[in-house]
Amino acid sequence: MTQAERWATRLGLVLAMAGNAVGLGNFLRFPAQAAKNGGGAFMIPYVVALILMGLPLMWVEWTMGRYGGHFGHHSCPGIFQSMGRSRFWKYFGALSLWSCLVIAAYYLYVESWCMVYCLNSLVYGFQGMNVDQVRGFYDWLTGQRDYELLAISGWGMFFFALCVVVNIYILSRGLAKGIELTSKIGMPLLILFGAVLAVRGLMINQELDPEAKASPFTGLNYVWEPKWNQLGDASVWLAAAGQIFFTLSLGMGSIHCYASYLREKDDVALAGATTAFTNEFCEVILGGTILIPIATAYLGLAGVQEYTQGGSGFGLGFFVFPTLFNKWGAFAPLAGFLWFGLLFFAAITSSLAMGQPIMAFLQQEYGYTRSRSALAFGGLVLVLAVPVAVLHQNSFFDEFDYWAGTVMLVVFALLETILFAWVFGMERGWNELNKGAELWIPKVFYYIIKYVTPLILILILIAYVAEPQGGWHSVRAHNWTSWEFSSGSMIGKILHKDLDERLHKALDENQQKDEDKRVDPEKIRSFYAELRWWRNVDRITMVATFVFFAVLVYYAWRRREIREAGI
Amino acid sequence: MTWQALVFMVLVWAFIIVMTCYCFYKLLTSDREWE
Numbered sequence: 230m231t232q233a234e235r236w237a238t239r240l241g242l243v244l245a246m247a248g249n250a251v252g253l254g255n256f257l258r259f260p261a262q263a264a265k266n267g268g269g270a271f272m273i274p275y276v277v278a279l280i281l282m283g284l285p286l287m288w289v290e291w292t293m294g295r296y297g298g299h300f301g302h303h304s305c306p307g308i309f310q311s312m313g314r315s316r317f318w319k320y321f322g323a324l325s326l327w328s329c330l331v332i333a334a335y336y337l338y339v340e341s342w343c344m345v346y347c348l349n350s351l352v353y354g355f356q357g358m359n360v361d362q363v364r365g366f367y368d369w370l371t372g373q374r375d376y377e378l379l380a381i382s383g384w385g386m387f388f389f390a391l392c393v394v395v396n397i398y399i400l401s402r403g404l405a406k407g408i409e410l411t412s413k414i415g416m417p418l419l420i421l422f423g424a425v426l427a428v429r430g431l432m433i434n435q436e437l438d439p440e441a442k443a444s445p446f447t448g449l450n451y452v453w454e455p456k457w458n459q460l461g462d463a464s465v466w467l468a469a470a471g472q473i474f475f476t477l478s479l480g481m482g483s484i485h486c487y488a489s490y491l492r493e494k495d496d497v498a499l500a501g502a503t504t505a506f507t508n509e510f511c512e513v514i515l516g517g518t519i520l521i522p523i524a525t526a527y528l529g530l531a532g533v534q535e536y537t538q539g540g541s542g543f544g545l546g547f548f549v550f551p552t553l554f555n556k557w558g559a560f561a562p563l564a565g566f567l568w569f570g571l572l573f574f575a576a577i578t579s580s581l582a583m584g585q586p587i588m589a590f591l592q593q594e595y596g597y598t599r600s601r602s603a604l605a606f607g608g609l610v611l612v613l614a615v616p617v618a619v620l621h622q623n624s625f626f627d628e629f630d631y632w633a634g635t636v637m638l639v640v641f642a643l644l645e646t647i648l649f650a651w652v653f654g655m656e657r658g659w660n661e662l663n664k665g666a667e668l669w670i671p672k673v674f675y676y677i678i679k680y681v682t683p684l685i686l687i688l689i690l691i692a693y694v695a696e697p698q699g700g701w702h703s704v705r706a707h708n709w710t711s712w713e714f715s716s717g718s719m720i721g722k723i724l725h726k727d728l729d730e731r732l733h734k735a736l737d738e739n740q741q742k743d744e745d746k747r748v749d750p751e752k753i754r755s756f757y758a759e760l761r762w763w764r765n766v767d768r769i770t771m772v773a774t775f776v777f778f779a780v781l782v783y784y785a786w787r788r789r790e791i792r793e794a795g796i
Numbered sequence: 797m798t799w800q801a802l803v804f805m806v807l808v809w810a811f812i813i814v815m816t817c818y819c820f821y822k823l824l825t826s827d828r829e830w831e
Contacts, residue, residue: 239823269804276808446797453801496828503819510816514809667826668819 234404236490241409243500246487247507248412248578250478251419253339255512256572257542260452260520262472264533265540266465269455272513274469279509282685283473285678286642287505288670289649290479291497292662294488303489303589305482306782309645312653319786321644323778324637325482326590329583330606330778331633331771332481334613335626336583340576341385341392343569345370346547350565355551363551373622376735376748376756378763381619389618393607396577400584401603404490408581415574416507422571423515426564429557430523440556441526448525448533452517464701467692468540470685476512477505480638480645483582486589498666511575519568520545527553546572584610594785613774616767623731624763625770631722632771636693643686650679694719725761732757 236242263271297308309322349355355363368374372382399407431449435441459465478484484504488497520542524533528549536545546568554564587609588602597605616625649658659675696718697704714720716727735753797805 239826243823269801272804272808276811449805450797450801453805454798455800455804496826499819499822499826502815503823506812506816506819509812513812667822667828 234490236487237405237409239500241405241413242487242491243503243507244416245408245412245578245582246484246500246504247511248416248574249483249487249582250476250504250508250579251416251511251575252476252478252579253343253572253576254472254476255508255575256423256516256520257546258540259472259476259512259516261537261542261545262468262540263452263517264521264537266468267456267459267462268451269453270457270460271465271469272453273460274466275473278466278470278473278685279505281677281681282470283477283479284502284505285674285682286474286479286646287477287484287501288498288662288674289646289658289678289682290484291488291501292658293645293649294485295491295493295495295497296661297485298489298491299493301593303486303593304586305485306590306785307593308485308489309648310786313648314652316786318648318652319782320779321641321648322482323775323782324641324644325485326587326778327771327775328481328633328637328641329483329586330609331613331629331774333580333583333606333610335617335629335634336576337392337396337580337610338389338614338617338626340573340580341388342367342370342547343573343576344392345384345388346551347566347569347573350551350554350562350569353562355565356555356561358552358555360548360552364548367547371622372619376752378621378624378756378759379619380621386618389614390611393610393614396580396584397603397607399577399581400588400606401600403599404585408585411581412578415578419571419574419578420511420515422567422574423511423519426523426567426571427515427518429560429564430519430526433523433526435526438526438556442529443525445522445526447530448522449518451525451530451533452521462702463692463704467689467701470689474639474642474689475635477508478579478582480640480642481583482586482641486586487582489589494665496665496667498662498670499668502668520550523553524549527556590781590785594781594788613770616763616770620763621760623728623760625767628764628767629771632768636719639686639690639693643683643690646678646683646686650683655679696721725764728757728761728764 236245263275293308293312297303297311300307300311302308302311305322305325306319307322310316310319312318349366355366358366370382370385372380372385374380399411401407402410431445433441433445435444474480491497521533521537524536524545528536533545536542536549550568551565554561554568557564584603584606587606588597588599591597591602591605592599613629617629620626655675655678658678663670692701695712696715698713698715699706700715714724714726716722716730721727732754735757736750739747739750739753
């Protein structure tokens with residue numbers, strides 16, 4: 230039962246928390262975001278966001294978790310209920326269970342790709358391949374085909390299922406022998422793999438390597454060169470705040486859950502700060518030194534800019550990197566293994582953190598055993614994962630990522646900050662944070678948590694809801710009376726504006742192709758019409774999943790009331 | 797690399813490395829360990 234569970238060591242807990250925070254975004258998203266949003270100048274809003282939002286939220290979540298754990302709660306419905314007076318808080322807490330499950334449904338799929346790429350690199354599977362061939366491998370693995378809604382791949386599903394089984398097995402071993410042990414092995418290996426790749430990448434020498442087009446330091450310069458003119462751009466500040474928020478895995482309930490296994494007077498201030506800075510070390514120092522410098526050395530700056538203009542390093546990491554490692558001769562299979570192994574460790578330590586809150590809830594409220602709750606988590610994931618794995622990525626995969634993996638995290642973080650600072654009370658919250666603290670937290674954070682952090686979260690949320698066409702940097706050109714929402718804004722997403730844009734783009738591109746390579750335009754239109762329909766099904770599924778958790782929470786509290794009444 | 801980029805990189809790296817090392821130092825040398 231959960232009550233008997235404890236972390237074995239403080240270091241183990243911090244590594245598990247850091248493993249939760251360090252994810253794929255540290256190595257794929259951060260360097261692309263930094264390069265796109267002003268290089269070195271991006272780091273100014275990035276560090277400011279870390280201090281004004283990242284660290285405060287990290288402390289808030291650790292403190293809330295330890296406080297709830299004191300009352301025997303290990304998941305957010307109970308933790309929220311123990312801090313808030315209204316009985317509705319437990320339903321807001323249920324949002325965290327929902328986010329963890331929905332995110333796990335697609336995150337585990339990506340994790341399985343890392344596993345396959347890692348194994349395929351080791352057996353020389355990418356040897357001699359060009360980018361199109363690696364992209365072909367990816368399409369084979371995921372079953373993706375242009376304008377085909379069904380995307381079924383037998384091997385892809387096999388490895389997906391294998392990944393789910395590995396996660397269930399680790400989770401079923403419990404906190405100390407499962408999650409903590411995995412993190413104690415995975416995190417040092419991740420840092421070692423990253424350090425080897427970073428050093429090898431910076432050693433690329435144009436004079437010795439005929440394939441190198443530029444120095445890796447040109448890429449490093451691209452990441453770090455401050456473009457001061459972008460500092461006045463609101464979208465750069467929003468991008469930095471968003472990156473800090475997502476990189477620390479805030480707003481999911483995983484940190485609350487892990488911290489709830491602490492004792493009342495165990496420190497959270499130092500442990501929370503250590504978690505945040507370990508994540509920053511992996512992101513800024515390792516993440517910023519691998520992807521773009523190596524890619525720049527072989528593709529040149531223009532090639533890298535083409536791949537990262539969307540602010541994601543996924544294309545570089547999964548399609549281009551296996552071909553670049555081929556230029557390293559005998560080291561190529563090992564380099565591929567290190568890169569995708571690093572991504573796999575980053576992913577699995579995060580996916581485990583998504584499973585634990587749901588397991589803790591089932592164990593605590595419904596008396597499930599550890600193994601049974603791990604199996605229940607795996608079963609729930611598979612229910613949502615089937616449409617993710619068999620349908621085109623623009624349907625369930627993208628929608629889950631946007632609503633659960635982006636929007637809901639910010640909403641949840643805002644709710645928990647209001648609960649902590651305004652409902653529970655900042656004075657009590659501050660005392661709770663400093664209880665047993667081994668790190669002195671300056672009093673200014675009292676005011677930051679109370680006023681600044683919620684304000685930043687509200688601004689991020691507004692930015693998501695109402696982003697204008699052309700992005701926030703073009704906001705001055707917009708007329709307030711005829712505001713046009715971008716396809717990436719929440720309202721644009723609800724109205725499927727992004728699908729409309731993609732349809733027009735696909736039709737234009739198709740028209741420009743040679744006649745023998747053109748696809749029937751009707752097929753393209755029908756594909757996007759089907760996508761729109763499936764996206765609506767997906768949204769109903771997400772609402773139904775939340776209702777499912779809300780009902781579980783409702784009955785859990787009914788059972789509590791009956792137990793407490795001694796009936 | 798330009799001087800500006802180098803200075804920025806070194807400053808941010810130094811901040812993160814110093815803070816990470818400081819936190820781990822305090823954590824690992826603390827006499828408060830769990831039973």
